[in-house]
Amino acid sequence: MDLRNAICDKFRVENKLEFKTSQIVVSNGAKQSIANICLALLDEGDEAIILAPYWVSYVEIVKFAGGHPVVVSAGIEDDFKVKADQIKDAITPRTKLLIFSSPCNPTGSVYTYDELEAIAQVISANGNILVISDEIYEYINFTGVHASIGAFEGMKDCTATVNGFSKGFSMTGWRLGYMGGPQWLADACNKVQGQITSGAASFSQEAAAVALRANRSEAMAMREAFLRRRELVVSMLKEVPGLKVNHPQEHFCVSRRKPLFWYVQWQCEYQ
Ligand SMILES: Cc1ncc(COP(=O)(O)O)c(C=O)c1O
Structure with missing residues (x-):
């Protein structure tokens, strides 16, 4: 509970995201948070749009959960960032998820406020799609601006914001990540994780609470x-x-x- 309180404060102050502690699920790394969500959400054949270039595990996790990855790509001429219209064109009645990271691994690109707003408009207008916003590289950003798509209008109930301690805090081996999202999703993720690994290591959680409350x-x-x-x-x-x-x-x-x-x-x- 102490760590979840610290995470709620962090989300409020740094990301303009309001969560109750019950909406936070602490996991054994951001990777597990993403897997929890995919396992909780995807039925066989459901489509997950993945913005490319993407972090290798997204496609494999979606497949592992029975989903069908739909890769939408951007090239060097677009700074490796996919446009909202490309996402709109890729949506079908089976689309359940959109997954991306900003700042992005592997490209290093950061989606701007305006680019995220355009994507948010496409997603919120659809009403059936959940976004996994992987923000684990939040602090390794040379633009000085980090925006969370979950804070845009209409996105609160359809965004899972994933973060963790492996990158910005260099605590990779402590295996600690978390997600904040709608209550129904947090409840489902708790059920999935509860049957696979249970909670994250208690001493990692104590260290992480201290790290989050310290300055950056x-x-x-x-x-x-x-x-x-x-x-x-x-x-x-x-x-x-x-x-x-x-x-x-x-x-x-x-x-x-x-x-x-x-x-x-x-x-x-x-x-
Ligand atoms: C974009 C991205 N998300 C998530 C992870 C997983 O991080 P964790 O160590 O918290 O599982 C990584 C690790 O390389 C990553 O690059």
């Missing part, structure tokens, strides 16, 4: 180190003949004839 100076120091590395690597890549290089707002990404994604796990190398 460690995360900001990491961000500065990542920024220096990003500038160095991007400038070197730009010297490679024939290689198109995107200048992302989070990690970075390069493209040859076909997009080739080179994701550096900064968080592992920071120490």
